[in-house]
Amino acid sequence: MKHLGLYSILISLAVLGMGCPLAPPEATPQIAEPIEQVLPARPIAQVRGFGEIPKVPSPKLRPGTKGSVQVNALLPEIPTTVTVLRIKSGNPAPAELRNLGAAFNIPGETIGVAPQTQTLTLQWIDDQNTHWTFTGAERNFVFTNPTKTIKTNPVAQWMTSNQLIDAARSFLTVKGVNLRHLGPPYLEPDWNAWWKNEQELNHCMDQAARAVVRTVSASTVLLHAAPPSLPAAKNAHCVTPEFPSRAVVQFNATQDAQGIFNSDGSSIKGATLYLNALTGEVLFGSFTQPADPERSDYPGLALEEAELKLAQGGQGGTPNGDVTIDAVTFEWFKIEDQVDTTTAYLYPALVGTGTITYPDKTTAPYRIIVPLVK
Secondary structure (H helix, E strand, C coil): CCHHHHHHCCCCCCCCEECCCCCCCCCCCCCCCCHHHCCCCCCCCCECCCCCCCCCCCCCCCCCCCCEEEECCCCCCCCCEEEEEEEECCCCCHHHHHHHHHHCCCCHHHHCCCCCCCCCEEEEECCCCCEEEEECCCCEEEEECCCCCCCCCCECCCCCHHHHHHHHHHHHHHCCEEHHHECCCEECCCHHHHHHHHHHCCECCCHHHHHHHHHHHHCCCCCCCCCCCCCEHHHCCCCCCCECCEEEEEEEEEECCEEEECCCCCECEEEEEEEECCCCCEEEEEEECCCCCEEEEEEECCHHHHHHHHHCCHHHCCCCCEEEEEEEEEEEEEEECCCCCCEEEEEEEEEEEEEEECCCCCEEEEEEEEECEC
């Protein structure tokens, strides 16, 4: 299978920036902050400017679940009106399509009076022999370089996590990506942090764990597999540790310096880069160009309604365990327009972050998403 087809299935849709501003950035409203307080001079339809917008989907029912939610954090004040963002497809508008057609000597009569771009895909090879694909609708870039050897054998150690993250940042910067549109980068998973923690617990790698590492490293898809559980050194036949040969650096998408989330609490990704864990060389990956959203104000939920929805598990429905929420922040909830498929919206939302304890007593991080549009 060709590299480009293989790696395109690994790419997450997100929102990311291109280029560097030549002037100080314009003020942007914070989530749930009425537009007129921040952009009084901009000609925006400030109240219900988008007309009817999609209803917030009902949480998926989970018959038989009896989880609970305990909120140990103060909820921020919610204004009576909140700012909604509308994002249009990245495909060319009719005028843009005509200009593009003119560049390729396509007659305007051929394009027609009111053309609607269905797809736009560009592919090219740069001077470094990197193969690029840009998809207009999602503003998504996918890249790979067939001349770079993708090592599948495990390695004895990684570069430090900071070195790998710096290499990822440097790559995006060189490619003209504006990092202001991304959240803090992180390794997924961070095998360095995992190994340090295991050593502090006096655990070691045994043959079974090493076999897991070798399987992960040999995978041509390189799933983001979690590190294996390790036994206590005193009870195990310890072997020389090995690690996957590639590292995955992620950047979450942001808008107005706030995160963008799905119903299940997962973050929408802005960039995914796969690096050689020994050298820090970027092998392949993706990133998404940001959209310039339109803004308008809509009625917001009352605080009591938001509190109730948070206690009920938000968009994720009743949790399958007992959840403790330790922090609540303003973020974004992304919703697609099911009628106009060229349009998506970002609704302001409360995001509760904490921990879930499952019926078997295991624990895990947990998020609850509560959109604030009435």
